[in-house]
Amino acid sequence: MRLPNWLHKLASPPHFYRIAGRIEPWMLWSGLAAIAVGAFGGLLLAPPDYQQGDAYRIIYFHVPAAYLAMQLYALMAIGSAIGLVWRMKLAYAISAATAPVGLAFTGLALATGMLWGKPMWGAYWSWGDARLTSVLVMFFLYLGYMLLHASLEERSTADRAAGILAVVGVVNLPIIKFSVEWWSSLHQGPTISRLAAPAITWDMLWPLLVMIVGAVLFSLAVTLTRARAEVLLRERGARWVRDVVAVGA
């Protein structure tokens, strides 16, 4: 199966480097603005929960982090799959750039989840809980991808080996998503994915949605910056890279 021409053009390293450099500042600043508005709304404007009191405000940091942890893993795996099937170097570069960002958000989701779990469940951690354990597995998958990639001398071998790990690890995503429905869990069920009837009121919901949008934009901006660095390293012998570095673009 052949890739469409427009995708080939977009995947050209100099084209990607230039386009990513243009959109990255817009994503970054709009993401930071949305995070500021969402945090203000979540911490100051949203009413306390009738059961959890103010402890539920952790949701405004935990849910975007957990959402991004999964989305970034999917992005990393899709990039790896495209690299493995079509040998597109840019796809591997994007996967390698995504891994540290995904690892950071997974770590944040775990840490904020533990801080929420202590007052609500009476424990920071429960090994018997499928949601917590499957997210920890994803943390180690990110870590494994990065360590494997860094440990292999030949870049193409590193890309392929780490890419296979990323693709195989996709099996963990539905386990994370449906763990609260498949098994008895301390973790609460879906709150906002039920679009027809979200489990929280609009006063509490809007700051969460704004935080998620802000976190997505921020993470894409950071990933694009890392991807640009990755592309430069991989193409460092090319004339266009020398030109870019010479003018400091």
Next chain:
Amino acid sequence: MSEFLAMGGYAAFVWPCVGLSFAILAGLLLTARRRLRGVHRRIRHLNVAPEEGAWELRA
């Protein structure tokens, strides 16, 4: 104000969560920017002195 800071008795859980979140966002942004600047610098160095084996550069 003190009522807001107390977070209904959950300040010990809510504020570390807020602090950690912003610290990680700042860390992600700074490390990404530093990496891009570092790659620029290293490639500039490569272009100046390729004969010194600088092409052995690793990511």
